Each structure stands twice: as C-alpha cells, then as structure tokens.
Amino acid sequence: MFRRVAIKCGSFFCGQLLIWADKTAYSAATLKYPKCRFVGRALEATEFKTLATNGEILELTGEVVKTRETSCKVLVSARDLTTGREVFSTDFIMVNIIEGSKQPIQVADAKTTASA
Numbered sequence: 425m426f427r428r429v430a431i432k433c434g435s436f437f438c439g440q441l442l443i444w445a446d447k448t449a450y451s452a453a454t455l456k457y458p459k460c461r462f463v464g465r466a467l468e469a470t471e472f473k474t475l476a477t478n479g480e481i482l483e484l485t486g487e488v489v490k491t492r493e494t495s496c497k498v499l500v501s502a503r504d505l506t507t508g509r510e511v512f513s514t515d516f517i518m519v520n521i522i523e524g525s526k527q528p529i530q531v532a533d534a535k536t537t538a539s540a
Contacts, residue, residue, distance in 0.1 A: 457520070457530065462519065473513065
C-alpha cells in the first residue's frame, strides 16, 4: 500500500479499496464474458475484516460465482501477501448494459475462446 492512499494515521483509506475492488469485479466479469459490457449495479455483504496499513502488499482477486440472464455476481477479496490474512471481501453485481438497457449475457462460443 502506498502512502498516498493512506489516511493520516497510516491505515488504508477504504474508498480507494472500493475503487480497486470495482475494477477487479469489472475485469473478472469481462474476462469470463468478453462479449458483454458490464457496469456495477450493487455491492452485497461488504466486509472490512482487518486493518491494512502503510507498506503492506495487497492482492485483489475476483471470481464470477453466479450468472443470471443479464447479470453476474463477482466475489472480490483482498489479502495481505506478506501475512496471507484476508483484509476485505464483497460481492459485486455486474449488469450487461448495451445501448442503455440490460441485455442477456452472451457466452462466447468455443471457437472464440479456444487458444491456438
């Protein structure tokens, strides 16, 4: 964690973590469904589990855990790489929006995703 994202007492500014978590959720959803255009709709069960402080190295991961017709749920968590302790977790609801309206999630066909 860089000093510029810490508050005066040296702990982590949670707003910055939410920004990074939103980007992680977007990346996870887009990697799984590359034909979709996702926007964040909601956060569920957000939990700041422990304090992150200056100098810690945080790893954020995102995993699509549920898919519905027009949306998917992405579990995002952050952990301290030096201690392994979980710092944060939340579920993002990402919605496929095309031309201003919800659209069904398009699953890429096998030919599109196969590697050569």
